[in-house]
Amino acid sequence: MRLPGYAGLLLAVCVGRLASGLIPFGLLAVFVQTNSFMSAGVVSVCFMLASSFSAPWRGRLIDQHSAHRMLPRLALAASVTAVAGFAVLHAGGSSLLGAALVCVGALFSPANGAVLRSIWSSVAPDESHRKALHALDSVLEESVYVLSPLLVGSLWFTVGPDWAILAGSSATVLGTGLLFWFARRAGDQVWAQLMRQSPPKGGKRGHGPMSAVVFTVPGLSLAVPMFGFAMAVGAGSITFAAWSAQFHVASLAGLLAGLGSLGGVVGGFLYGKAAVSDAKAAKLYLWMPAFVGLSMAPLMFSSALWVAMAVALCSGLVMTPMFIAAYVRVPASFPQAHFNEANASIGAAYNLGSGTGSLVAGALVEHCGLLPAFLVAVAMPLGATALSWLLSRRHESACSLAAAPGTAAP
Template structure:
């Protein structure tokens, strides 16, 4: 049964042909990402007996993983998942295995661990963006696609909760470096299963068909105005806003994690930290499932603006909590907007990006979120102690609120592009010189 003939529901998404197999394979590989960070920190700390080295190695891994993500996704857009994703996952798994082996020896070289971590981060396969691009092919019905993206966002949220729990179980029975080896096995087996999926083979067939027909389209491409010949991620209505809001949400959440710890320390309630972060994740999962089930009439860009503003305002108010219990409640309320905001950003990417650069566009959203989160954590660490805690919460919420404004105000590029394209076609038909923008 085709997806277009199904009533929009989460069950219908999973009943779509090849959806369960493809999604399950991607989740298996992405579970590695929920485990690798904690495993890396614990393994390097045990090998070097230094938190400073562990933090530095983790930073090298994270920076290369985050900032090179669009480049890796661009390779998959260019060569296809079967030709690019599997070699990338194989290199990543081998480097993680080497890192696990090096970290299993007490007194291992910090330089060696840093080099291995940096090269592993540089080759991290972008399984999330690949899966979201495949959802667009598996579920062409827009009603189901919203649910598919919501399901994907909620599942990813749960993976990043489950991963550290699994690492905690592992370190009780074995050494932390085993967590790195398990992460390597997960990402390689998940990537193998994903690239063998019929959905990926079908995507490859379309790519080859597009390549065959490309020469006949070359004269049309050559006649496009300069505005339409920009780089793939430029001139796409909504895509810049999706990236900006993703960065704003990431900054907001990265700062929030540290502020929760400061709040709990100030009230001598360190046990509240786990409950606050759990409430935030639970709220995100619930909000994502509810959001995906609603047939929205408002445009994706307006919804994204409202969700970012609601998240920022809620978390700003959280700083006024008089008691940890109130903080837990506010965090749960704020979490309701996280998965919906990211889901909407990915929907905008699907609408704005063409098939030739969809994976790379999704990777930019991921990169913006992760980079924003990391940068805000560092900046918040400097602010805590110099500003009152409620003001720190308000400042931390500002990026999400400001990014909401950018999502509303920039609707002109799409219309401008269309107008210039129409003028170009009219001028060429009349035998006139092309009009400049």
């Protein structure tokens, strides 16, 4: 990070990432403050779906047309629509219309983080440096997510949670501008990554969802565990809010979310320092979602604040290691022409899983109560871990058969 501009690149992306915490959590809080937990779950999943399904498309556009061309356009579209949503919500208009506009903004969110991940994968001289860069990036990312729910909580107490949407929109524009400013200072190698474009061969590469790299074998091996992990995180955002409202105050959910991200910072620091082999990292990546689910179980039987704080902190410990393990595997799994799309697809799997968990938990809290919601929040990542393990075993068996002497390759 002593190279000119590199620390600035991290700062720029961290500013932009504030939007990823402020906008969805602020939108969620708008409905939670009126005890509309089902509506909160529906809005949350709509936001996550918009962000998730468009992420590979946005990454592909950046790969094909360059970050230099696409990021400013995406940032402008995302901020304008989100500000329009804030205006509707703040003026007391239709909450559904305001939420819809914010969700439309998520369709165009600039993939600044994915671009920076691609830069690290391209400029790192070797695997150890690549891991260190991704680890530092992930720790800082979680640090931002420690801050953003606390900011939302502060705004919630003072002027209202809808102001978090406006603050997030401003962070989107500022972060994108800073990314280009510091990329210039970082030198020609970094600037070349922003200018790089990889037109589809023959001009015929598909643009539909099924042409995304996430549907390839390496893509699924990254997406399924991340999806299961994110389901627990999304369910936790609703169940923690409902638990806080039932036993304490609803805005306490911001503190619990911040503690989860703090756990991610600690876990990322420890993981970055540990000498974890590729084989162990692959196994940990499969089992970390189960750890998150099990760590949430104690809250089903307690109303004590210290238990909730311990659960939030422990459940966040594997957040950053999950992302480090995923992003480090991208250069070994995909060609450089697809780095941005692959990195964006990892985030898409997380967002989709988080939205699904929020929707399921919101429906259960609304119609069945808090305990069934916690039970499902524990069960979903366990099921995803089991599925990931079975898929991994089948893939390993197929590879072994294909590599066996006298066995024809499929």
